[in-house]
Amino acid sequence: MKTWTVGALLALVFCIGLSPAVSAKMIRIGEHQIVAHPALDNDSKGFKAALEEEGFIEGQNITIDRQNAQGEQPNCFIIAQKFVDDRVDLVHAISTPNAQASVKASKSIPIVFSSVTDPVSTGIIPLMGETGTYVTGVSDRWPITLQCRMYKNLVPGATRWGTIYNPGDINVTYHIKEMKEAVEAMGDKLVEAHVSTTAEVMQAAESLVGRVDAIHITSDNTCVSAFESIVKICNANDIPLFAGDRDSVPRGAVAAYGPDYFLIGYTAGKQAARILRGEDPGKIPAGLASDYSLWVSFKHADAQGLALPETLVRKAADKLWDKDGNVVKGK
Structure with missing residues (x-):
């Protein structure tokens, strides 16, 4: 007859108690x-x-x-x-x-x-x-055309849209192509600045000063990782800054319509x-991805010299920051 030790019995009980859906490995x-x-x-x-x-x-x-x-x-x-x-x-x-x-x-x-x-x-x-x-x-993949139209509604006087991106990142080239088509369809112009590293982002933003009315940053990881550099230039020169990822709004963008x-x-x-x-x-x-939403910051709009249409924004935004930086709508 086989003899079972206490340790072996406990091990057996433990193994039996494991959910079959999750391996013990x-x-x-x-x-x-x-x-x-x-x-x-x-x-x-x-x-x-x-x-x-x-x-x-x-x-x-x-x-x-x-x-x-x-x-x-x-x-x-x-x-x-x-x-x-x-x-x-x-x-x-x-x-x-x-x-x-x-x-x-x-x-x-x-x-x-x-x-x-x-x-x-x-x-x-x-x-x-x-x-x-x-x-x-x-x-x-972002709704680029819808983003461009939405941002145009927030800055109706803008006709020269700037963007910064790394042309070596194939992930962003599709968005840039779509952005260019959307901007030109509105009768506006897209002005591009190229970077290859995060160290070049601030200089690229500076190169757009005087040449654009607003800046729209798309899914470029190089720029998004150095987003504060772009914010600094936009704040100093009253250039409204928009993004495609919502997480860039707390970092300094006026608005972003994008996924979670x-x-x-x-x-x-x-x-x-x-x-x-x-x-x-x-x-x-x-x-x-699904479940897109609009985040807007009155504080950052003020910092960049933009008077937002308050009634429209308060109705359309899913998450909203007031001029003091407090969240007044959404979570």
Whole structure:
């Protein structure tokens, strides 16, 4: 007859008590983003929150190796290869360069991307919906045309719109093309300034002074990570500043109509949980971000010499800051 020790019996009881949906194995996740700024950071936070809701708790049954490429695209490939060498169970790639690097580095590790503008044109997936590959995720493609029209309503006298971006970031080139078409369709002109690093952003903003009536920053991670530099120039020269990610409004933008990046990461986290439970990534549909909303700051409008149409703004804004910087509408 086999003899059972107390320790063995306790171990058996523990194993039986585990949820069948969550493995007792310590699951390893590799997460990397192109640069640190509030939108992408909120993406990461949403991803973690969704995993926790599904029973995947960091430090208990999963580990997350978080890496930052510091704005350097070559670093994305180094990080992606590190995850392959470490044999992680899943990769969360935040932004286009990170997702591209992960897809190139591995043909078998499940990859969930987020905050990627056009995952099809950039070769990350063959199509939206069920991809039939080991990759799925959430696109953050913005409603550029609607943004341009909305910002024009807030500054009806503006005819020269400035923007700053890194032409080496393929993620943003699609937005710039759409922005140019939208601005010209309104009978206005788009004035571009190019950068390759965050150190060049302030100088680029200065180059637009006297040449533009307002500035609209799109999904350029280089500029968003140095957003305060643009704010400084706009405040000093009475140039209204608009953004596409809502997290830039507390940082100094007058307004932004865009998605909730926490929700983008949260949706990606739900996809990841399904994969970790055994589902095929290729059968989990890749989709678009949703739930856009308008954030507006009277304080920043004042700082940039803009008199906003108060009745319109108070009615349209989902979240609103008064002239003292207090939130008076929304959460």
